[in-house]
Amino acid sequence: xxxxxxxxxxxxxxxxxxxxxxxxxxxxxxxxxxxxxxxxxxxxxxxxxxxxxxxxxxxxxxxxxxxxxxxxxxxxxxxxxxxxxxxxxxxxxxxxxxxxxxxxxxxxxxxxxxxxxxxxxxxxxxxxxxxxxxxxxxxxxxxxxxxxxxxxxxxxxxxxxxxxxxxxxxxxxxxxxxxxxxxxxxxxxxxxxxxxxxxxxxxxxxxxxxxxxxxxxxxxxxxxxxxxxxxxxxxxxxxxxxxxxxxxxxxxxxxxxxxxxxxxxxxxxxxxxxxxxxxxxxxxxxxxxxxxxxxxxxxxxxxxxxxxxxxxxxxxxxxxxxxxxxxxxxxxxxxxxxxxxxxxxxxxxxxxxxxxxxxxxxxxxxxxxxxxxxxxxxxxxxxxxxx
Numbered sequence: 001x002x003x004x005x006x007x008x009x010x011x012x013x014x015x016x017x018x019x020x021x022x023x024x025x026x027x028x029x030x031x032x033x034x035x036x037x038x039x040x041x042x043x044x045x046x047x048x049x050x051x052x053x054x055x056x057x058x059x060x061x062x063x064x065x066x067x068x069x070x071x072x073x074x075x076x077x078x079x080x081x082x083x084x085x086x087x088x089x090x091x092x093x094x095x096x097x098x099x100x101x102x103x104x105x106x107x108x109x110x111x112x113x114x115x116x117x118x119x120x121x122x123x124x125x126x127x128x129x130x131x132x133x134x135x136x137x138x139x140x141x142x143x144x145x146x147x148x149x150x151x152x153x154x155x156x157x158x159x160x161x162x163x164x165x166x167x168x169x170x171x172x173x174x175x176x177x178x179x180x181x182x183x184x185x186x187x188x189x190x191x192x193x194x195x196x197x198x199x200x201x202x203x204x205x206x207x208x209x210x211x212x213x214x215x216x217x218x219x220x221x222x223x224x225x226x227x228x229x230x231x232x233x234x235x236x237x238x239x240x241x242x243x244x245x246x247x248x249x250x251x252x253x254x255x256x257x258x259x260x261x262x263x264x265x266x267x268x269x270x271x272x273x274x275x276x277x278x279x280x281x282x283x284x285x286x287x288x289x290x291x292x293x294x295x296x297x298x299x300x301x302x303x304x305x306x307x308x309x310x311x312x313x314x315x316x317x318x319x320x321x322x323x324x325x326x327x328x329x330x331x332x333x334x335x336x337x338x339x340x341x342x343x344x345x346x347x348x349x350x351x352x353x354x355x356x357x358x359x360x361x362x363x364x365x366x367x368x369x370x371x372x373x374x375x376x377x378x379x380x381x382x383x384x385x386x387x
Contacts (some may be wrong), residue, residue, distance in 0.1 A: 004178050005230050006383070007239035008193075009353040012118045012224040014073030014201075016080060020066040020218075020341075026079055027217055028056040030206035033084065034096040038207060055209060062211050063218030064341075068313040068334075072221035072341035074201040075111045089202055096207045097264045104202045104265050108137025112197040115224040116147040119195060126153040127193040127228065129180055133162045133169050133345050135259060136199045136266065144195065158189070166259055166373030167309050168247075169345035170196070171381055175245050177229035192229045196346035198222060203265040212270035219312055223343025225350055233386070238356050240367070243382040244292040250281050253376040274311075278372055279318040286323070289368070289380045300368050300382070305329045305361065307351040307383075309371035310337035319370070332358070347371075355385065363387035 018026075032052040033043075041047050076088050084092040088107060089099045112134070132144040138161070141149075148157045158180075162173045177192035200220035205213070233239070256271030283297075290297040306329050308316050316333055319325070332354045340350060348371050355361050367383040 003231065003233055004174070004181070004242035005232070005234055005239050005386075006174070006227055006242065006352065007230065007234040007236070008226070008228040009349065009356060010119060010226050011350060011353060012115055014075045014222040014224070016074045016077055017071050018074065018079055019071055020064070020069045023072055023079060024059045024063060024218060025056070026082065027204070027206070028052060028059055029082055030090060030092065030204075031055045031209060033082075033092045034206040035209070037092060037096040058209070058211075059214055059218060062214050064215070064312060068337060069219070069341050070338050073223070075199055075222045076107070076201055079201070090204070090206065092206065097205050100263055101261065101265050105137060105139060107202055108199050109139045109143070111199050111222075112137060112139075112143040113146065115197045116143045116195065118224070119226045120147050120151065122151070124151065126151065126156040127191050128156070128189040129158040129160065129177070129192040131160045131162050131173050131177055131192060131194045133165075133173050133194060133196045134198060135164050135166050135169065135344055136203065137197070138163050143197065164259070165345065166257075166377075167311060167342070167344050167347065168371035168373040168377055168379040170194070170348045171245055171247065171369070171371060171379035173345075174229060174242060174381065178231075178242070178245075181229065181231035190230055190232060193226055194229060194349075195226045196349060197224055198344040198346045200342075200344055203267075205264055205267070208267075211272075212268065215270060215312070216268045219342040221341035221343055223340065223346030223350065225346050225353065227349055227352075238363075238385055238387045240352060240356065240383045241386055243384055244289060245379075245381050246285070246289045246292055247377065247379045248281075248285055248288070250277055250376040250378065253277050254374075257374045257376055259374055274372075274376065275314045275318045277376060278315065278378065279322045281378065282319055282322055282370075285370075285378050285380060286368070289382060293382045300366065301325070304366035304368045304382075305331075305355070306333065307348060307355065307367050307369040308333045309348050309351075310334070310342060311372055312342070313337065315372070331360070352383070361385055
């Protein structure tokens with residue numbers, strides 16, 4: 001029997017972890033030091049403390065609180081102290097924006113290499129292909145290419161890069177992998193590994209005090225995960241069977257989200273209209289997704305659980321309200337946001353892993369997966385848990 005199956009999930013926690021309240025305090029202090037350096041404000045003066053109080057209140061007002069995120073993970077020790085002269089990126093005693101994009105890219109390369117070392121130790125069997133997914137760093141040769149080369153998988157493993165798509169990238173990556181395992185041009189390609197390396201923490205800029213930047217800085221964390229796509233049912237269970245994939249763009253929405261390179265790093269832009277635009281279009285999208293698996297929308301709404309990329313708690317809440325979902329249908333989505341924060345493209349695979357590992361979700365559980373990103377893009381999948 002042929003199918004598209006997701007299995008062999010393996011995640012790697014970032015090296016450092018910190019409570020959300022402490023992260024927000026660190027960010028407020030970093031913003032204050034950046035502002036002081038740029039505008040020549042005397043350190044710890046009345047004006048310095050007034051700005052710090054103002055930015056702290058702004059983070060509390062627009063940022064994601066510890067009610068929704070307990071901890072976030074980071075690959076840099078910078079967030080654990082405020083000795084700016086000892087920072088790897090946020091050397092605010094020298095530059096109010098921190099290091100430039102060249103330095104941040106070198107750090108990404110090192111961190112991504114470490115993730116591939118973790119996922120593919122010396123004894124590893126070669127996959128038929130690797131798809132490296134990231135929107136937070138790109139170097140050539142990539143970590144995937146270097147790993148295949150060092151393991152002498154020179155002809156055994158084909159490498160593909162799925163870069164700069166944003167938080168929804170796991171869905172297109174599965175589509176690419178599915179094409180490989182069924183293409184007549186890819187002889188005997190039965191196992192394609194998808195590897196996500198997201199290092200959002202290196203792209204913070206403490207000199208940008210705009211609301212959308214503060215929202216992003218209060219949400220994003222680092223995430224690393226690997227899983228396999230195959231065209232035959234795995235011998236070991238549980239695994240996820242892919243029943244359908246669907247992608248769509250929201251009309252006249254391209255200006256509301258961007259993710260672009262700057263001299264200091266990657267800069268995000270988030271319009272306040274995003275949750276409303278998604279909620280207005282989610283019914284039509286779900287209708288098309290339902291048709292692709294020959295089901296009524298009501299069947300999925302009543303019988304499936306929902307793995308929703310938590311771009312933020314408002315996204316989950318808006319979709320829950322629009323679709324009239326029960327809290328129990330969103331447990332895994334909220335759990336990953338609470339434990340890990342928004343890990344960009346690595347988030348949805350972490351939710352899938354949570355569902356696979358939990359006995360709360362029995363055999364044949366249907367999973368509607370939804371993720372969003374620049375475009376504005378809505379991407380979705382219908383999966384089924386096989387135990």
